Amino acid sequence: MKNNIKFSWLLTSAIFVFSHCSGQININKISNKLKTQIPTQNKEKPSALSNDQVIKGLKEALNVGVNKGSEQASAIGGFLKNDLIRIPFPPEAKAVRDKAMQWGLDTKVEKFERTLNEAAEEACKTAAPIFINAIKNMTVSDGFKILKGSDNAATNYLKEQTNNELYNLFFPEVKKAIEKVKLTVYWEPLVKKYNQSTRISGKETVETDLNKYVSEKAIIGLFKLVAIQEKEIRKNPMKRTSDILKKVFSSLDP
Numbered sequence: 257m258k259n260n261i262k263f264s265w266l267l268t269s270a271i272f273v274f275s276h277c278s279g280q281i282n283i284n285k286i287s288n289k290l291k292t293q294i295p296t297q298n299k300e301k302p303s304a305l306s307n308d309q310v311i312k313g314l315k316e317a318l319n320v321g322v323n324k325g326s327e328q329a330s331a332i333g334g335f336l337k338n339d340l341i342r343i344p345f346p347p348e349a350k351a352v353r354d355k356a357m358q359w360g361l362d363t364k365v366e367k368f369e370r371t372l373n374e375a376a377e378e379a380c381k382t383a384a385p386i387f388i389n390a391i392k393n394m395t396v397s398d399g400f401k402i403l404k405g406s407d408n409a410a411t412n413y414l415k416e417q418t419n420n421e422l423y424n425l426f427f428p429e430v431k432k433a434i435e436k437v438k439l440t441v442y443w444e445p446l447v448k449k450y451n452q453s454t455r456i457s458g459k460e461t462v463e464t465d466l467n468k469y470v471s472e473k474a475i476i477g478l479f480k481l482v483a484i485q486e487k488e489i490r491k492n493p494m495k496r497t498s499d500i501l502k503k504v505f506s507s508l509d510p
Contacts (some may be wrong), residue, residue: 266279301436305507310399313504314410315391317489318482320497321411325481328419336373341477343373352450361446366375368442372466376474378433383478386425390418392495403504408483408489415479422475430471438467 314408335341345353345365356365394417396402402409434440443466451461488495489505497504 261334285484298487305400306503307399309500310403310504311396314396314399314402315394315498316498317486317505318391318410318414320489320501321482322391322478323384324407325383325478325487326387328481329383329478330377332377334380335376335474336370336471338477341473341480343369343376343470343477345369345372346466346469349447349462349464352447352462354463355450355453356446359449359502363447364442368439368446370441370468371437371439374437375430375433375439375470376477377465378436379430379470379474382429383426384473386422386429387478387482390414390422390425394418407487409486411479411486413485414482419475423471426475427467427471430474431467434466434470438482439470 314483328338329341336341343370353365356362386392391414394414396413406412422436443464447462454461485495489501493502493506493509496505
């Protein structure tokens with residue numbers, strides 16, 4: 257009797273365990289099947305950005321950089337008080353500066369250098385539309401290459417594509433600015449006195465084209481300011497002030 261009871265208990269236990277295991281096996285099969293059908297979050301997501309969107313975002317970033325850069329550069333002291341873009345005495349005319357200092361013309365040299373930078377500041381008041389038009393007409397084929405490039409990749413690309421055009425358009429504005437601030441009034445006495453002395457000694461005279469010099473330096477300065485703005489947009493989400501900037505540059509966030 258006892259043996260029968262024991263056998264029945266063992267049989268019941270075995271059936272329970274077998275049933276439980278079978279159920280577990282079925283559940284595992286279902287679970288594995290579901291896992292193959294539902295994509296996991298760890299899988300790499302395809303980029304939601306198109307090349308056209310990236311190009312639009314890059315141009316928008318350059319527009320922001322040009323507007324802010326032009327605003328900074330055209331402010332009073334925008335060039336003069338910013339060591340990053342301050343325009344120095346023309347290097348090819350260093351001998352003029354040195355001689356003028358020897359002659360005690362320190363104040364005239366200082367006034368010329370200050371006015372030199374004021375001419376660039378004045379010219380930059382008209383720079384933004386010229387630069388933005390160049391950005392609009394700039395051809396970009398591979399936006400992703402620029403986006404994934406250096407912190408100033410878009411600025412460098414703009415410079416490569418439009419530098420000559422910008423110079424030709426900006427030059428007349430610089431000429432007007434030089435006339436407005438009367439830069440030549442402070443330049444001519446210095447260079448005239450120097451050239452007179454060199455003719456006597458037989459040395460070479462100095463003939464600096466101030467329009468060309470200021471145009472080149474002003475454009476270089478503006479590109480430096482645009483590059484700073486581009487870097488901020490790339491690195492700081494708070495600087496992305498439009499939907500396209502947020503969409504494009506958020507793809508660079510860690």
